[in-house]
Amino acid sequence: MSKLWGGRFTKKTDQLVEEYTASILFDKELAEEDIQGSLAHVTMLGKCGILPEEDVDKIKDGLLKVQGMIRRGELEFSISDEDIHMNIEKALIDEVGSVGGKLHTGRSRNDQVATDMHLWLRKRVVEFVGLLNKVQEALIEQAKQNLDTIVPGYTHLQRAQPILFAHHLMAYVSMFQRDIERLQESYKRVNMLPLGAGALAGTTFPIDRHFVAQKLGFDGVYENSLDAVSDRDFILEFLSNASMIMMHLSRLSEEFVLWSSTEFRFIELDDAFCTGSSIMPQKKNPDVAELVRGKTGRVYGNLFGLLTVLKSLPLAYNKDMQEDKEGMFDTVRTLQGALQLYAPMIATMKVNKDRMRQAVNQDFSNATDIADYLVNKGMPFRQAHEVIGKTVLYCIQNQKYLLDLKLEEFHQFSKLFDQDIYTVLQPESVVNARNVYGGTAEAQVAGAIERAEAALAGSNAWFEEYYEKSR
Numbered sequence: 055m056s057k058l059w060g061g062r063f064t065k066k067t068d069q070l071v072e073e074y075t076a077s078i079l080f081d082k083e084l085a086e087e088d089i090q091g092s093l094a095h096v097t098m099l100g101k102c103g104i105l106p107e108e109d110v111d112k113i114k115d116g117l118l119k120v121q122g123m124i125r126r127g128e129l130e131f132s133i134s135d136e137d138i139h140m141n142i143e144k145a146l147i148d149e150v151g152s153v154g155g156k157l158h159t160g161r162s163r164n165d166q167v168a169t170d171m172h173l174w175l176r177k178r179v180v181e182f183v184g185l186l187n188k189v190q191e192a193l194i195e196q197a198k199q200n201l202d203t204i205v206p207g208y209t210h211l212q213r214a215q216p217i218l219f220a221h222h223l224m225a226y227v228s229m230f231q232r233d234i235e236r237l238q239e240s241y242k243r244v245n246m247l248p249l250g251a252g253a254l255a256g257t258t259f260p261i262d263r264h265f266v267a268q269k270l271g272f273d274g275v276y277e278n279s280l281d282a283v284s285d286r287d288f289i290l291e292f293l294s295n296a297s298m299i300m301m302h303l304s305r306l307s308e309e310f311v312l313w314s315s316t317e318f319r320f321i322e323l324d325d326a327f328c329t330g331s332s333i334m335p336q337k338k339n340p341d342v343a344e345l346v347r348g349k350t351g352r353v354y355g356n357l358f359g360l361l362t363v364l365k366s367l368p369l370a371y372n373k374d375m376q377e378d379k380e381g382m383f384d385t386v387r388t389l390q391g392a393l394q395l396y397a398p399m400i401a402t403m404k405v406n407k408d409r410m411r412q413a414v415n416q417d418f419s420n421a422t423d424i425a426d427y428l429v430n431k432g433m434p435f436r437q438a439h440e441v442i443g444k445t446v447l448y449c450i451q452n453q454k455y456l457l458d459l460k461l462e463e464f465h466q467f468s469k470l471f472d473q474d475i476y477t478v479l480q481p482e483s484v485v486n487a488r489n490v491y492g493g494t495a496e497a498q499v500a501g502a503i504e505r506a507e508a509a510l511a512g513s514n515a516w517f518e519e520y521y522e523k524s525r
Contacts, residue, residue: 082131087173088166165279165282172247184517201499206410213413216419233295247267254370256279280370320413356384421456
């Protein structure tokens with residue numbers, strides 16, 4: 055069979071050109087969405103009197119049969135038919151005869167493929183909200199179990215101030231909450247209908263775009279036909295959001311890699327999420343965390359790749375835009391895998407509370423509290439800072455920690471020190487002294503967990519509502 059567009063041509067397409075320009079090897083991913091859009095489109099053609107109902111019914115029946123063939127793996131996709139749209143249309147014509155060729159009335163592959171991608175991506179946006187909810191649930195549960203676990207907090211990867219381990223985990227809950235909100239906000243831009251824009255200028259047929267939007271569950275239609283077929287902002291926005299999610303996962307991965315090392319020994323990841331060495335039998339490698347960290351780069355690459363493709367394209371559609379799909383598909387697969395693994399990996403993580411406490415007891419992360427102690431006794435902060443710096447130096451030179459010093463040793467640096475300094479220096483006192491909104495005090499972290507659980511309940515409700523809408 056000749057090309058469906060071949061009437062103007064006198065030569066066959068070069069075989070290498072066919073192979074180079076065909077997209078069916080990857081855009082077959084859009085098969086369900088292509089049929090979904092076509093069913094709504096042909097229904098509209100019948101409603102508007104553009105096609106007789108008899109033809110509409112034949113085309114619908116044919117599309118459903120083709121859909122069944124695809125689902126059963128019985129349809130052999132062909133590079134000579136270029137893309138998913140023409141493969142499905144050819145299969146439809148083979149099934150119902152020439153009436154199948156009427157399906158394309160009033161549309162172009164340009165607005166058709168854009169519609170397919172909107173349909174495909176909106177499902178994934180909703181699914182990712184659900185997957186992020188699972189990661190948050192695991193983090194919150196670990197935080198609740200570690201409200202009394204104190205761990206060194208770091209800046210510059212140097213011991214800074216003691217904090218609750220729950221506080222540290224809740225920082226990631228906050229990060230993922232922003233990711234969820236960005237996905238939810240982006241949904242309204244994904245859920246717009248381009249179909250009816252034609253190749254670039256609309257169509258001469260009296261179509262009803264809003265009817266199609268309603269049938270497909272879109273919130274609205276594109277206002278401008280040129281914009282409708284050339285817009286890929288919704289994909290860029292998703293790739294950007296995905297990049298930030300992967301960045302947050304990568305930061306958490308780095309922490310897991312460090313914390314599970316012999317040098318830290320703060321956590322132990324479950325055997326199910328680690329691998330061994332082919333030569334060193336003692337090894338337990340945090341491969342999942344490392345690979346998520348590594349795969350962050352490919353997601354970034356997909357974002358920058360599409361930005362580069364689009365940066366100089368004139369309106370409207372250009373063949374360059376065929377490059378919009380593979381990076382999107384790859385990012386979805388990469389992010390799905392990471393999020394599906396991370397929730398159970400966090401949930402099964404063992405926390406070494408004793409080791410964390412030992413680390414807190416063997417550092418100078420309580421030094422700031424001594425400075426605050428002196429400030430409360432009337433000493434200017436800058437002077438207090440110098441006093442404590444000298445006190446810490448004395449401890450280092452004498453292989454002691456601040457809690458090891460006797461009161462007379464403290465008096466070498468300031469007579470303002472009193473017996474209550476030993477209470478101030480206790481890790482629990484240091485942590486709970488920061489009893490401000492967003493701080494690490496146990497009461498504040500418990501409040502943060504309650505708020506996060508409320509937000510999670512709202513996010514789960516959003517997921518359940520929009521999951522049904524996006525199907």
